[in-house]
Amino acid sequence: MTDKKKTTIVLFSGDYDKAMAAYIIANGAAAYDHEVTIFHTFWGLNALRKEEIISVKKGTMERMFDKMMPRGADKMGLSKMNFAGFGPKMIKDVMKKHNAMPLPQLIEMANEQDVKLVACTMTMDLLGLQQEELLDNIEYAGVAAYLADAEDGNVNLFI
Amino acid sequence: MTDKKKTTIVLFSGDYDKAMAAYIIANGAAAYDHEVTIFHTFWGLNALRKEEIISVKKGTMERMFDKMMPRGADKMGLSKMNFAGFGPKMIKDVMKKHNAMPLPQLIEMANEQDVKLVACTMTMDLLGLQQEELLDNIEYAGVAAYLADAEDGNVNLFI
Amino acid sequence: MTDKKKTTIVLFSGDYDKAMAAYIIANGAAAYDHEVTIFHTFWGLNALRKEEIISVKKGTMERMFDKMMPRGADKMGLSKMNFAGFGPKMIKDVMKKHNAMPLPQLIEMANEQDVKLVACTMTMDLLGLQQEELLDNIEYAGVAAYLADAEDGNVNLFI
Numbered sequence: 001m002t003d004k005k006k007t008t009i010v011l012f013s014g015d016y017d018k019a020m021a022a023y024i025i026a027n028g029a030a031a032y033d034h035e036v037t038i039f040h041t042f043w044g045l046n047a048l049r050k051e052e053i054i055s056v057k058k059g060t061m062e063r064m065f066d067k068m069m070p071r072g073a074d075k076m077g078l079s080k081m082n083f084a085g086f087g088p089k090m091i092k093d094v095m096k097k098h099n100a101m102p103l104p105q106l107i108e109m110a111n112e113q114d115v116k117l118v119a120c121t122m123t124m125d126l127l128g129l130q131q132e133e134l135l136d137n138i139e140y141a142g143v144a145a146y147l148a149d150a151e152d153g154n155v156n157l158f159i
Numbered sequence: 160m161t162d163k164k165k166t167t168i169v170l171f172s173g174d175y176d177k178a179m180a181a182y183i184i185a186n187g188a189a190a191y192d193h194e195v196t197i198f199h200t201f202w203g204l205n206a207l208r209k210e211e212i213i214s215v216k217k218g219t220m221e222r223m224f225d226k227m228m229p230r231g232a233d234k235m236g237l238s239k240m241n242f243a244g245f246g247p248k249m250i251k252d253v254m255k256k257h258n259a260m261p262l263p264q265l266i267e268m269a270n271e272q273d274v275k276l277v278a279c280t281m282t283m284d285l286l287g288l289q290q291e292e293l294l295d296n297i298e299y300a301g302v303a304a305y306l307a308d309a310e311d312g313n314v315n316l317f318i
Numbered sequence: 319m320t321d322k323k324k325t326t327i328v329l330f331s332g333d334y335d336k337a338m339a340a341y342i343i344a345n346g347a348a349a350y351d352h353e354v355t356i357f358h359t360f361w362g363l364n365a366l367r368k369e370e371i372i373s374v375k376k377g378t379m380e381r382m383f384d385k386m387m388p389r390g391a392d393k394m395g396l397s398k399m400n401f402a403g404f405g406p407k408m409i410k411d412v413m414k415k416h417n418a419m420p421l422p423q424l425i426e427m428a429n430e431q432d433v434k435l436v437a438c439t440m441t442m443d444l445l446g447l448q449q450e451e452l453l454d455n456i457e458y459a460g461v462a463a464y465l466a467d468a469e470d471g472n473v474n475l476f477i
Contacts, residue, residue, distance in 0.1 A: 005469050010316070012180055014239055017360055021330055021476075024440075028461040034469070042176055043239050061253050068240055080332055080361050081386055094379050094444050122183075126253050143187040151164050151193070151313045154469045157328070157476040158180075158316040169475070171339055173398055201335055202398050220412050227399055281342075285412050302346035310323050310352070310472045317339075317475040 007034045007155040010146065014043025014070065015079035016088055016103055022159045023106035029155065030113035039146045041120035045127065047073045047107065048119055048134045062128025073103040111137050118145065166193045166314040169305065173202025173229065174238035175247055175262060181318045182265035188314065189272035198305045200279035204286065206232045206266065207278055207293045221287025232262040270296050277304065325352045325473040328464065332361025332388065333397035334406055334421060340477045341424035347473065348431035357464045359438035363445065365391045365425065366437055366452045380446025391421040429455050436463065
């Protein structure tokens with residue numbers, strides 16, 4: 001039990017812009033010495049996928065999800081104005097121009113700042129994602145662990 | 160006034176996957192002895208619609224909403240990869256395979272665990288939904304009642 | 319430091335219906351004497367744009383965002399059933415019928431009730447929005463200011 005403030009974010013969305021918002025808030029809170037957790041569930045798990053193809057055994061349905069879902073943070077689309085992938089390029093271009101950190105770097109930074117990155121095991125099962133396919137330094141847990149973090153939280157968000 | 164922890168969720172979304180997330184968190188919190196409320200507003204009201212057609216008098220606009228909105232939890236689409244209704248089937252198939260509870264059962268379970276299910280009366284009016292068309296055991300209230308629950312809450316989410 | 323309850327909302331979404339939900343909760347909380355902040359980021363900034371065209375110097379990319387994004391609250395689309403702009407008209411018609419306040423008036427009311435309306439400066443930069451283009455009575459701040467408000471908050475929502 002610490003006296004630290006706590007920020008706990010559920011990242012449900014698989015959109016690049018929403019994940020950026022989640023990680024910017026998380027990194028900000030960590031800089032202000034909060035204890036920060038991002039609990040990745042459903043499409044938010046895609047932010048944690050490794051870019052390279054990892055060979056694991058999958059059933060038919062799992063292989064379909066595997067193909068259809070973006071492989072990692074850099075491949076995710078926008079929640080608005082996606083324009084078949086043109087929107088993300090535009091956003092990344094303006095971000096470069098303004099020296100804003102792209103999502104994969106925001107995730108790295110979160111890791112360095114000891115933000116706890118959790119992957120929801122129940123939705124990993126549903127989408128057929130295996131631990132080998134996700135980034136290192138990830139914790140694996142379910143809704144009970146999320147609630148244990150969130151119930152003492154100061155800032156709780158669902159993104 | 161109790162010492163119980165409180166979880167209060169606004170369910171705004173009419174997507175099957177987001178509603179699932181809401182109800183999984185709600186049922187988890189109820190199991191951990193939280194006092195839990197789900198406040199259904201806008202498209203989230205569709206999760207509470209009865210499947211059968213209820214004959215009530217409606218104006219033209221209300222009849223249009225009636226036709227266009229999904230009739231109950233089982234008919235809702237996905238926020239991602241909906242593919243004209245193929246996505247929900249895929250998700251329901253993997254859920255069955257993994258023995259995960261489908262949304263209608265998650266709602267039943269919430270009811271059994273005394274999760275307070277509230278329908279927002281203001282948006283019911285806008286969408287032309289009447290009490291006869293919604294599940295039993297629902298409470299009816301507005302934003303004031305929501306705030307009264309949320310302001311002492313431990314976990315407040317907007318989904 | 320006051321004893322007032324605090325409601326802090328991140329408005330990320332650029333959808334008319336979600337912005338309505340944010341402003342209805344904000345106005346409700348202000349009426350119950352909460353200290354209320356809405357922090358507009360990404361597409362949520364569009365709710366704060368003036369309707370008229372303001373002549374400011376913009377780069378190519380910024381001019382593209384300028385053209386593609388809705389100019390002000392009244393021009394925003396729906397998160398569901400938008401139907402190329404027909405959905406918003408339907409919603410506005412039923413709102414008029416039920417004497418519900420349209421979004422621009424909800425924003426005015428928030429201003430009158432001293433809800434603090436903040437525009438996120440980092441995303442303004444990305445989207446090329448300048449202070450002259452946004453409503454008056456807006457504050458300008460970044461994630462640090464958001465966290466300072468949110469960490470003592472009673473109701474924290476991401477919409």
